[in-house]
Amino acid sequence: MTDKIEFGNTGAPVAVWCDEYGQGRNPYARFRLTLDLADEAEAATLHLFANTAYMLYVNGEYAQTGSIRFDPRYPVYDTHEIGGLLRHGRNAIAVLVNYVGHKTFTTMPSQAGFAAWGEAKLAGGAKLDFKTGKANWKAASAPAFRYSPKSSLFLKAADHYDQRLDEPDWQGPDFDDGAWLPAIGLADQKAWGRPEPRAIPFMSGVPVPVESVQVLPLARFEDRYSFSVPMPHVNEIHEPDRTSTFIAFMTWIYAPEETVVTAGLFYQDTWINGEPVAAGVPSADLSMRVNHRFRLRKGWNHYFGKADALQDMYHHQLALPAGQGLVVSADRDSETGVRFRRSPVLSHEQFIALRGKPFPYSPEDPLAEAGGWAEVTGDEAGESPILETGWDLYGEPFEKAEPDARQGRTFRLADYPEGFALLFDLGMTRLVRPCVVLEGAGGATVDLTYSEHLNADGKHLRHFHWYGLGDRAYADETRNELIWRLTQPRGGRYVLLTVRGPKQDVRLARLELASASYPAERKGFFRCSDPLLEQIWEMGVRTEAVNMEDAYTDCVTRERGQYIRDTIIQYHNNLAIFGDQALMRRCLQLIGQSADDTGKFRAVYPNTGDYTIADFSLNALEGFDAYYRQTGDAEHIESHWEAILRNLAWFHELADERDDLLLDAEWDVKRGVKAHYGGFHGDLAIVPGYMDTTGVHCVFSCTYLIALRCAARLADAIGRQDDRRELERRISILESSVRETFWDEERGCYADNEMKRTFSVHASLFAARAGVLTDDQLRLVRRHVEGGLKSLFVNGYGPEDGVYVSPSFSFYIFEGLYLLGLTGTAERMMRQGWGWFLQKGLKQTPEYFNLEQSLCHAWSACPTYFLSRHVLGVRLPDTGRPDEVVIRVETEDLTAAEGAVPHRLGLIEVKWHTGDDGRRVFDYVRVPQGLKATIEE
Secondary structure: OHHHOOOOOOOOOOOEEOOOOOOOOOOEEEEEEEEEEOOOEEEEEEEEEEEOEEEEEEOOEEEEEEOOOOOOOOOEEEEEEOHHHOOOEEEEEEEEEEOOOOOOOOOOOOOOEEEEEEEEEEOOOOEEEOOEOOEOOEEEEOOOEOOOOEOEOOOOEOOEEEHHHOOOOOOOOOOOOOOOEEOEEOOOOOOOOOOEEOOOOOOOOOEOOOOEEEEEEEEOOEEEEEEEEEOOOOOOOOOOOOOOOEEEEEEEEEEOOOEEEEEEEOOOEEEEOOEEOOOOEEOOOOOOOEEEEEEEOOEEEEEEEEEEOOOOEEEEEEEEEOOOOOEEEOOOOHHHOEEEEEOOOOOHHHHHHHOOOOOOOOOOOOOHHHOOOEEEEOOOOOOOHHHHHHHOEEOOOOOOEOHHHOOOEEEOOOOOOOEEEEEEEEEEEEEEEEEEEEEOOOOOEEEEEEEOOEOOOOOOEOOEOOEOEEEEEEOOOOOOEEEEEOOOOEEEEEEEEEEEOOOOOEEEEEEEEEEOOOOOOOOOEEEEOOHHHHHHHHHHHHHHHHOEOOOEOOOOOOOOOOEHHHHHHHHHHHHHHOOOOHHHHHHHHHHHHOOOOOOOOOOEOOOOOOOOOHHHHHHHHHHHHHHHHHHOOHHHHHHOHHHHHHHHHHHHHHHOOOOOOOOEOOHHHHHOOOOOOOOOOOOOOOOOOOOOOOOEEHHHHHHHHHHHHHHHHHHHHOOOHHHHHHHHHHHHHHHHHHHHHHEEOOOOEEOOEOOOOOOOHHHHHHHHHOOOOOHHHHHHHHHHHHHHOOOOEOOOOOHHHOEOOOHHHHHHHHHHHHHOOOHHHHHHHHHHHHHHHHHOOOOOOOOOOOOOOOOOOHHHOOHHHHHHHHHOOEEOOOOOOOOEEEEOOOOOOOOEEEEEEEEOOEEEEEEEEEOOOOOEEEEEEEOOOOOEEEEOO
């Protein structure tokens, strides 16, 4: 029954909300179903659908979180067995639902909605129906979740929870929901397609350990004045230009004497008494703070600034030294309580009307063009946990906290009159779902902020204006306890808990950091005669494990997006470590649903933007092919075949512009198309000038050829012989074209483009991957590549002067190197590049060698896969040899290796060493029953 549900149909659940439209930016709603059970429940199955996310409670106890990312055309529901949570008598099933409703890299806008179905079977034989539209579900909005800014350009809005606006214990069976109204059936029951059951497990939920804790007392050495302004349409792709990003503000600063002070500001242009303030200096320790010198005359000084909103909430912050008698008042009278005057949120037309007005605006200017100034009172304060904690000043610490002793600790008001911060180091980047329980925090503001980086002082988290993870709770002064369970996971190595403005002693009753990563069981292992390569393999394991969520994600910090290229690389890493197939199946399902208006697969999905990267769209075929070869799941390929063909059709059209079917990397420029990520990505982080990425391009064309070969194999597997023949026709033409156009006989290698201006190793390695090298070319290409990669680093010792291969692109480079038999070059690259990461103290693989942002990017973890495949030597069975494990060791100087690679039938285990005579000896090769092993020398 559940597989055939369509919301609103006769007998099906009704999708409900607090109103019949379910629209808005990031709204929350609460739903309750009370049950009076005359008997014990023998079993109870509850199916839940929520757009976009939910938290389930049964009898006041948190049970689970959902759902997974989905395209609204193909919604997914979850199933919970809750019989063990129900009891004789009164029960309550309560669900908090959050509809994102704005641009992210994990969701798409449609409408808010919630649906439930299933039943409880009682010992006496009675059954209770859970179906929305039939059962007595009640609904209420959730005003406790306030407007908040997005955490980055890619993630949903932060959690800003105001306990003062929440109803206590609304999840429990004894709560009086008499004032709640029945859940309202949505007017549009067809906003989603037919829901299908979740096919991957719930996330892990296991506790994440803390390595160390710093206790930091807040100190007041300066006064801060701040405000925030919601600007919900900034950076919304599906609602462009609804508002301007411009904002202006002014006030007066009183100084008892002429003085010069250092003022902290966010990014803005500033004038004091009509004179521009000179450019400031960014703080070394306080993120997004720029220090300026203000020359203040005695008396009142006019302060004026203007800025553009960088996100969907504008934040203004001004820090002035405390204790110097400075007063900030927009009326030059502190008794009025007006701290600032600011421009309202402007329409585009209003901004145009203001554009010619010179800066700074006069103090007497009424700003009539924009509808007048808006007043900011002294009671208002900024709503940015990132800016506030980033600018917090700390006194000298005077007590320690051991990681295991942090729970149950009391922080006395006498010791921490301004508040305190606890900086938790998780040891490496993790994806967690926090839950904080504080006693005595009533009246305080509680912030949770996260980062992978610390600033120079080792106390402040490093944030960026476009990527700052922070959540906030306002604790109700009338309640003794704040229980704050976040509605979304957060990624970072460091978690900073700040309690600001406590009114009494505060006890940290509990801090839970539950893993929100995929619950994959580690099965593979790897050891060898080089301890450095062992560490590199483990580094990849730690990276891969964190970046498996409800999809393979690029990073768990700033984006959590499922990118095509990342997905394919991570799938191979997974094969060496976990052997999971369900997550890749789900990822390919999303890729197959992702086509944009041209038919190309989007590079990252789900999202509303035109995020197509042409070579990523071609890479998708390698993902479908790799999954099929490992699983033989032809049904999955068949279900996406038409989408695969439409994706390829776009490239066929581009190729057909030339008789030779080669692809132009500048197609977007020549067609006048604005592609968000450009027409061709290639290897983004290599030294400038090493690879010419213009014109008819070797790597791009080879990527197309590889995709054609993958598609031809898949077409044959599912019996699409007409499609296979057309693909093979194109393969034949393109194979010759790549050789004839890009081969340079004099240099003995392939050129990057038709103009033959540069000759990166990438071109020759992709020619090898595409299967176009002739026997005569092989020796020359090996010499070219080996010489070109004597060092991964341009200067031979470090990435300071650039690199020839980025970590994120190395999967393709390693694959080409092993195809050419250049095992020594591959191992040298690993030792040099990934060894450099380890030397820097990293435990996971970063995206790039500059280490400025993401320090945990799984598409950089590919040495783990290649070491298991080539040094251990395990070639997993595939559809070509489904019962045979081929063991073929490829290494230049290693003398021993031992390990295991998972397979659906069990572990494939290998151990070998080099004997005294220099020959390789296999101590054992063990394969599961049903497989046979073939050792190839």
